[in-house]
Amino acid sequence: MTTDTTTAEPERTRAPNIRDVARVAGVSYQTVSRVLNDSPNIRPETLARVRAAIDELGYRPNQAARALVTSRSRTIGVLASQTVHYGPATSIQAIETAAREAGYRLSITNISSSEYASIKSGLDYLMSQSVEALIVIAPQVRVFEAITDLQVGVPYVTLESTGSDAKHSLWVDQVTGARMATRHLIDLGHEEIMHISGPQDWIEAEARMQGFLRELDDADLRTRAPILGDWTAHFGYYAGLELLRYRDFTAVFCGNDQMALGFIHACRESGLDVPGDISVVGFDDIPEAAHFAPPLTTVRQNFAEIGRRSIELLLGELRGDTDLSHEPVRPELIVRHSTAARRS
Amino acid sequence: MTTDTTTAEPERTRAPNIRDVARVAGVSYQTVSRVLNDSPNIRPETLARVRAAIDELGYRPNQAARALVTSRSRTIGVLASQTVHYGPATSIQAIETAAREAGYRLSITNISSSEYASIKSGLDYLMSQSVEALIVIAPQVRVFEAITDLQVGVPYVTLESTGSDAKHSLWVDQVTGARMATRHLIDLGHEEIMHISGPQDWIEAEARMQGFLRELDDADLRTRAPILGDWTAHFGYYAGLELLRYRDFTAVFCGNDQMALGFIHACRESGLDVPGDISVVGFDDIPEAAHFAPPLTTVRQNFAEIGRRSIELLLGELRGDTDLSHEPVRPELIVRHSTAARRS
C-alpha cells in the first residue's frame, strides 16, 4: 500500500452513511432510508436531491447494519458435495442468477464427506450465517436427519433427490428417467442388462437403481445386482474391465455419463464394439456426451430448471405462500449411437 | 436448564444474544464476548460456565452485528464467468475450503457476458456486500479496467490469467504449458500444426496461443492463424469438420480438452485416425480425458493449487504482509495416446 503516492490519498476515511447523504441532500436520514427502500410518498424533487447526494458520495448501503436491524440476512445457504460435477454446478449457477435477481445472495459450502458429522458441520456453518433458506445438493440419506437434529427453522429444499419428502424436495424424476433408459434397451431386444450405479448414499443413485430394477421386473427379465460406483470415469473403466471378463450381458445402463465413458473405454480395450457388441446408456447428458465415441445415448436432466425452481419455491415459502405444490421435472431420453439392436 | 424459573416461557421469537448467555452464566456480557473471541485471561472456571451457557441456549453469534461493529465482513468476493467448467469449478471449490478454514465466507457471482457493463455490475454487486477481498476468475481483458474504474479499495487477484499484472495475478504458466504441448508435437516430427484457441477475450486463451506461436517460431516452422473457438466440444467438432476438408496439417493443439474431444469426433467422422493420421493435444486434463478415444495427451493444470494459493495470497495481504512474491504454478504434460510420430 505504501508504493503508490502519486494520488494524494484522501485519508482512510470511513465510508459514507445515510446521515452523510442526508446532510448533503438537506433532508433527514429517515428520508434517505425511504429512498433506499422505494417507499412511496416522497416528493419527486426530494427524491432527485437524495439520489444526487448518493451518487456524489458514492454511498453504498451497509448490508450488515441492514441485516442487524431487520434480522433478515438476505442470504440463501447452499450445502453441496460435488460442486465440480456438471449437474450440481449447472444448478448452482442457475440458483445464483435467480437469487441475485430476487435480491438474495448465496452462501455455498462443500461437505468433504457424506459422514453425518461432515453434513452437520456444513449445515452448522450455514446456520451461523443466519441464512433465510437452505438448498441441499448432496447425498441426502442423512441430510434430513441432520436438518431435524439442528432444528434449522428455515425453509429448505433438497435437489436431485427422490420425492421422499415431497414438501421439501425438488427433483428430476430419476425413477422415470431410469425406466426410460432401461425400456429403450429392452425395446432393442436386450435381455441381459447390467447397471453400474452411483454411490449408495446418494438418493438419486438409489432412485435410478429403483427405476432400472422396476422396469426389468415389469418386463419379466432377469434382474442382477447393480455395481455400486462412484460417478467417475475411472470407476466405469475398471468396473468395465472386470465385468467384460465374463461378458454375460449385452447392454449396460450407467448411473451417469462419466461412468459410461469409462465403461466404453474398457470395451474398446477389450476389443468389443459399442454398440455392435454392447449397448451403453448414460445419464445426465453432459455437453461432452454428444462427442463421445460413439456419441452417447443418455437421459437428459434439466439442471438449470431445477435450480430456478428451487429458488422460486423457497422465495414463495419465505413470502408465506402456502400452495407450493410442485411437479417433478421430466427427464428426456436422448438416443444417439451407443445403443443398437441386440445381435441375434 | 432451570436457572431463573420466575420468568414465564421465554418468547420464541428472538434468538439468544450474548446478554442472554451472560445472564445464564452469571457473568457480564463482555466476558461472554471474550470467550467468543478467544481472549486470554479468563479463569478456567468462568470459561466453562460460559461455554455451558452457550450450549444450553444454542447461542450463535450474530455475524451481522459483528460485521457492523468491526466493519469487517469476513467475506471474499468471487467474480466468475463459467463456474460450470471444470477448471474454475475446481479452483472455486478449493477456494471455498481454504476460505472457510480461515474463517472467511465466499460470495460468488457469475457474469453473464464479457461486456464491460456486465463485469462492472458483477463487481458492483460484490462491492455492495463489502467484501474484504476479490478473486476474479473470468475473461480479464476488461476486468482490470473495471477494477480501476470502480476504485475497489480491496486486495484482489485474478486467476488463470497471464502475469500481465504480477502483483495481482496468480496463474498456471499457460505460455509454458502451451509450449510444452507444441514442443511435444514438434518432437514427434510434425511440421504442420494447427491451433484451435479459446475465445479471444480470455487472457488464458491468448497466453496459450502465444506459447504455441512462440514455440513454432523457435522451431522455424510455419505458423498459421489459430481458429478462435468458444471452449465447447461442439465448436471443436464443427471446426474439425471444416478444417479436415483441406487436411493440410498433421497435428492439432486444442485450447482445452473439450474442444479436443469434439475435434477427435470430427476426425472419426471424416474417416481419419487419431493419432494415426492426426495427432491431437488438449489442455487442462479434465478427469474424463484419460478415457477419451483415444486417451488424450494434454497439459495438466493444478486448479486446486491455484485456488488455495489465491486465498493464501489475499489473506496475507489483508494481514499486512508485504513480501507476497509468488511463482506461477508449473503445468505438466501428460502424454497419452492421441499423439504419435508423423507418418512419413
Next chain:
DNA sequence: GCGCGCGATGTGTACGTTCACATTGCGCTG
C-alpha cells in the same frame, strides 16, 4: 503494612440501519 502491578471482570458507547411513532403543512369539507 501500604501501595503497586496485573490478572480478571464489568460498564459505557458506537457501528449504520429500520421501525414505530411524532410532527408539520396543506387542501378540503362542512
Next chain:
DNA sequence: CAGCGCAATGTGAACGTACACATCGCGCGC
C-alpha cells in the same frame, strides 16, 4: 374558518456485538 385527513418529513429508539476504558481483588516488594 375550524378541523380533519393525508401526504411528506422528522425524531427516538432499538438490533447484537466489540472496543476502550473503568473497576475490583490479590499477591508481592519495599
